[in-house]
Amino acid sequence: MTAAVYPVIRCDGPDCDAEIGHAYAFTVTDVRRLRHPDGWHTRPRGRDLCPTCWKAGHR
Numbered sequence: 589m590t591a592a593v594y595p596v597i598r599c600d601g602p603d604c605d606a607e608i609g610h611a612y613a614f615t616v617t618d619v620r621r622l623r624h625p626d627g628w629h630t631r632p633r634g635r636d637l638c639p640t641c642w643k644a645g646h647r
């Protein structure tokens with residue numbers, strides 16, 4: 589069995605398990621860059637926040 593391995597970023601907000609990838613991303617750095625216009629943010633030390641948590645003020 590083989591499973592496609594693709595990078596995803598996971599939200600580090602409280603009680604949030606949102607995760608997202610991107611078709612053209614080869615690394616998590618690509619995902620962060622490509623998803624930033626969608627509202628995803630990366631905080632120092634590599635914490636990622638989904639648009640919902642970002643708007644909720646979990647920074």
Ligand SMILES: [Zn+2]
Pocket residue numbers: 599600601604605606637638639640641642
């Ligand atoms: Zn979240």
